[in-house]
Amino acid sequence: MSGFPISYAQRIKTLPPYLFKAIDDMKQAAVARGVDIINLGIGDPDLPTPEPIIKAMQEAVTKPQHHQYPSSSGMLSFRTAVADWYKRRFNVTADPKTEVVTLIGSKEGIGHVPLAFIDPGDVVLVPSPGYPVYPVATSFAGGTMHEMALTKQNKFLPDLGAIPKDILKKAKLMFLNSPNNPTSVIADKPFFNRVVDFAKEHHIIICHDAAYSEIYYDGKRPSSFLEAEGAMDVGVEFHSLSKTFNMTGWRIGFAVGRAEVIAGLAQIKSNMDSGQFQAIQEAGITALESDDQLTDGLRAIYQERRDVLVAGLKNLGLQFETPAAAFYVWIEVPKGYTSASFTAHLLEKAGIVTTPGNGFGAPGEGYIRMTITTTKDRLAEAVDRMKKIGW
Structure with missing residues (x-):
């Protein structure tokens, strides 16, 4: 393009890539390859507003x-x-x-x-x-x-x-x-x-x-x-x-x-x-x-999902604490992997989108985050795919 050069402010230049946009870019690339994606990356509720x-x-x-x-x-x-x-x-x-x-x-x-x-x-x-x-x-x-x-x-x-x-x-x-x-x-x-x-x-x-x-x-x-x-x-x-x-x-x-x-x-x-x-x-x-008239039912659904994912991941031998709240399971990556490499492994081999722990800060290295904002069937399928690919 013609015209004068555009220079971004220093505060923009020093920004890291926004974590969830980077994950979305990875997901879109996989979709373009024809992969059936199970998105356990972002905690965006999939249920409708009451x-x-x-x-x-x-x-x-x-x-x-x-x-x-x-x-x-x-x-x-x-x-x-x-x-x-x-x-x-x-x-x-x-x-x-x-x-x-x-x-x-x-x-x-x-x-x-x-x-x-x-x-x-x-x-x-x-x-x-x-x-x-x-x-x-x-x-x-x-x-x-x-x-x-x-x-x-x-x-x-x-x-x-x-x-x-x-x-x-x-x-x-x-x-x-x-x-x-x-x-x-x-x-x-x-x-x-x-x-x-x-x-x-x-x-x-x-x-x-x-x-x-x-x-x-x-x-x-x-x-x-x-x-x-x-x-x-x-x-x-x-x-x-x-x-x-x-x-x-x-x-x-x-x-x-x-x-x-x-x-x-x-x-x-x-x-x-x-x-x-x-x-x-x-x-x-x-x-x-x-009050709780609308939220009790939502919590019950999320707890069922949590229980499906937690049971499946524990059967696979992954190490983590069962979450008492929120949408997330914070999982230690298996030996031989980094946060980024395990995230890439799950996406490329199983079509599962997760979030690398180091994207939340350096102390998050060695972990990935999975969400429960999808159906029980898809969570069970994610576990089944992980079992098939192994580590």
């Missing part, structure tokens, strides 16, 4: 008042529904006016929050392996990431005592995630209590990603970080309707917590977006007010 939520959206979209610009912080009625849900679910009290903000999906809020608090030279503590948006958001804000390695030896929880003192002097924000993606580990209340004490001692804002809190098994409900005493003084919790109600494409979530942190995030949002479509917020109210 009918009452769809009906609420259909009704709300006809209301003219929803066709104008919304508030970037969200409708007070939606934020009130969030606060009411937090009280019922976690016994956490939040002021919907000052301690809740509506998000265009939790990813948007996670991506924006460092812009409100991180300056060049500030350190953000990031769990690794972890959601790729944590380090990317840190980089975009000009901050420096310090990796908190999640290891099998430490039960895949951050080792707060291992963070160097010189890092702590510069640390301003910490991302946490429970139930965890990709390991599926649930942090308990004693751990959250330690985090609160740690945050108060070192003046660190805690940003807890709780997107998977309602996808749990065997009746063992995960705790909210905000249930810990003093948690509302040190940070916020991000949540999403995407996984809970199979609403990934709807893009609606929220953050709850300390008013000053919520205000900082809201100020960034007011300058960066125009808020979420109010009809979607109306549907979100219906979802939140349903």
